[in-house]
Amino acid sequence: MSKPSIPQGTRDFSPAEVRKRQYIFNTLRAIFELYGFQPLETPAMENLTTLTGKYGEEGDRLIFKILNNGLHEKKEEDKNKLNAEWEKVLSKPYSSPVVTERALRYDLTIPFARYVVMNQNDLAFPFRRYQMQPVWRADRPQKGRYREFWQCDCDVVGSTSLINEAELLCIYEEAFVKLGVPFIIQVNSRKILAGMAELCGHPDKLVDMTVAIDKLDKIGRAGVEGELLGKGFDKNAIDRLFVLLGEGGKPIYFSKQEQLDELKFKMNGSEIGTQGVKELEQILEYHKSISKYGGRNIDMPLGDGAMQSGINVSFSLARGLNYYTGMIVEVVALGVQMGSIGGGGRYDDLTGLFGLKNLSGVGVSFGVDRIYDVMDELQVFPDQLAAGAQAMLVNFGGENETYALSILQQLRASNIAAEIYPDAAKFDKQMKYANKRGFAYVLLPGDDERNNKKISVKNFATGEQKLMSIDDCITTLAAG
RNA sequence: GAGGUUGUAGCUCAGCUGGUUAGAGCAUCAGAUUGUGGUUCUGAGGGUCGGGGGUUCGAACCCCCUCAUCCUCCCCA
Numbered sequence: 001m002s003k004p005s006i007p008q009g010t011r012d013f014s015p016a017e018v019r020k021r022q023y024i025f026n027t028l029r030a031i032f033e034l035y036g037f038q039p040l041e042t043p044a045m046e047n048l049t050t051l052t053g054k055y056g057e058e059g060d061r062l063i064f065k066i067l068n069n070g071l072h073e074k075k076e077e078d079k080n081k082l083n084a085e086w087e088k089v090l091s092k093p094y095s096s097p098v099v100t101e102r103a104l105r106y107d108l109t110i111p112f113a114r115y116v117v118m119n120q121n122d123l124a125f126p127f128r129r130y131q132m133q134p135v136w137r138a139d140r141p142q143k144g145r146y147r148e149f150w151q152c153d154c155d156v157v158g159s160t161s162l163i164n165e166a167e168l169l170c171i172y173e174e175a176f177v178k179l180g181v182p183f184i185i186q187v188n189s190r191k192i193l194a195g196m197a198e199l200c201g202h203p204d205k206l207v208d209m210t211v212a213i214d215k216l217d218k219i220g221r222a223g224v225e226g227e228l229l230g231k232g233f234d235k236n237a238i239d240r241l242f243v244l245l246g247e248g249g250k251p252i253y254f255s256k257q258e259q260l261d262e263l264k265f266k267m268n269g270s271e272i273g274t275q276g277v278k279e280l281e282q283i284l285e286y287h288k289s290i291s292k293y294g295g296r297n298i299d300m301p302l303g304d305g306a307m308q309s310g311i312n313v314s315f316s317l318a319r320g321l322n323y324y325t326g327m328i329v330e331v332v333a334l335g336v337q338m339g340s341i342g343g344g345g346r347y348d349d350l351t352g353l354f355g356l357k358n359l360s361g362v363g364v365s366f367g368v369d370r371i372y373d374v375m376d377e378l379q380v381f382p383d384q385l386a387a388g389a390q391a392m393l394v395n396f397g398g399e400n401e402t403y404a405l406s407i408l409q410q411l412r413a414s415n416i417a418a419e420i421y422p423d424a425a426k427f428d429k430q431m432k433y434a435n436k437r438g439f440a441y442v443l444l445p446g447d448d449e450r451n452n453k454k455i456s457v458k459n460f461a462t463g464e465q466k467l468m469s470i471d472d473c474i475t476t477l478a479a480g
Numbered sequence: 481g482a483g484g485u486u487g488u489a490g491c492u493c494a495g496c497u498g499g500u501u502a503g504a505g506c507a508u509c510a511g512a513u514u515g516u517g518g519u520u521c522u523g524a525g526g527g528u529c530g531g532g533g534g535u536u537c538g539a540a541c542c543c544c545c546u547c548a549u550c551c552u553c554c555c556c557a
Binding site for chain 2: 003005008056058059061062107135137139140141142143144145146149150151211319331338339340341342343365366367368369370371394396397424425426427428430431432433434435436442444446447448456458460463465
């Protein structure tokens with residue numbers, strides 16, 4: 001017999017881990033609901049054709065495909081087709097509905113777009129939805145990267161108002177403040193990036209340019225220059241680009257307004273770039289008036305000190321997904337080494353891919369698994385999450401067992417989470433079990449207690465034990 | 481897709497330049513102890529040393545292949 005195992009990049013979650021994860025989900029859900037978003041769920045699998053071509057070349061490679069069932073039952077004439085397609089599948093990156101008709105969900109945005117198109121007649125636009133479900137990617141697992149992970153998305157479709165962008169930024173703020181994760185929300189606009197590409201003479205190379213400058217933090221100016229040269233940018237264009245990006249070395253909370261003013265001046269000559277700057281300005285204006293924090297930075301505890309969390313304008317932020325058209329946003333946690341813990345943006349024509357034109361959307365995503373890892377590392381989970389049932393009844397067997405069961409029923413009727421040790425095992429074994437489970441109280445219904453219609457209540461943290469009536473016991477446990 | 485790390489008991493890991501019967505702690509089970517745990521003592525069970533092949537009188541250790549794992553790059557949450 002081989003050792004049991006689970007697929008690469010997947011995890012089991014212990015009871016304690018599930019409770020901590022649920023704490024994150026519950027926190028996010030409460031905020032989504034507060035902002036008027038409605039829940040939605042879609043299937044774990046989609047038709048492969050729904051997903052392919054939506055995430056770029058790299059994305060297509062990372063989609064988990066599901067082998068069709070019943071391939072062996074095909075009729076002879078179908079088998080020729082199947083063999084031909086199979087040859088192609090084996091020889092190059094290629095997938096065919098004949099072999100793999102379905103695939104696992106890669107993100108929550110595309111299934112959402114599909115849902116909106118399929119249900120366009122019934123939805124009230126603007127449609128605001130949130131969705132918390134697992135997604136799968138055939139990536140190589142490493143730190144903070146899993147093959148099965150959960151996303152929590154919230155999106156608005158059917159409205160071009162920049163109020164939506166501002167609200168989503170508020171949701172990010174509230175969520176991370178509530179969870180205790182110090183953060184920076186980087187914002188930029190695809191239109192600004194398009195303006196930059198235009199002004200340095202390569203409007204057609206927008207994607208190459210954004211992929212390169214997105215790495216500015218990581219590989220520095222020289223590294224980005226190298227990459228751009230490789231993509232066919234000349235030195236002159238690159239110099240112009242870096243003028244637009246602004247000089248490095250600015251303080252991280254360099255005034256957003258100053259940054260925008262400066263760029264607006266430089267963007268003179270690019271219509272789309274100027275529009276991008278103006279939009280970003282308007283978003284931040286709206287945000288200031290809606291935000292709990294008035295658009296200011298937020299002091300958050302971090303280790304022994306504190307850290308300024310908040311929104312930051314970053315013209316080098318790019319993001320890979322190529323369906324974004326307006327604002328783009330990405331969240332990183334402060335104080336830990338971790339990739340982005342959230343991201344999103346506006347997409348003007350997402351549903352157009354499925355035949356529904358002129359429907360603009362904007363949304364953000366929370367990477368729950370990374371948020372969990374960050375919170376664990378920073379030790380910001382509340383302590384009391386681990387608790388399960390509050391009390392355990394020791395089982396002394398015989399009439400005492402019957403007596404214990406009647407008490408158990410009364411406890412549960414009073415809404416006190418309790419369990420009985422199901423076997424009349426040796427006392428020491430029952431106590432050890434109770435200790436491991438971490439019950440707050442252990443109840444001892446033995447001969448003396450039964451004869452006097454009472455119960456011994458042992459506080460398991462202090463070891464203190466008292467004989468009391470059943471009613472008093474319920475009162476004590478209900479008080480915590 | 482490219483590069484590297486590590487695979488020894490249920491878990492965490494020792495194991496010397498290749499040497500006879502592969503160890504420890506924790507966990508489990510039993511007993512001291514059929515009404516007092518977290519913190520006692522005694523004992524027991526548990527291993528194809530990831531798998532396959534090779535070198536050798538002899539391999540957990542050396543060589544090749546393979547699988548798994550974690551990490552880095554690419555890309556992303």
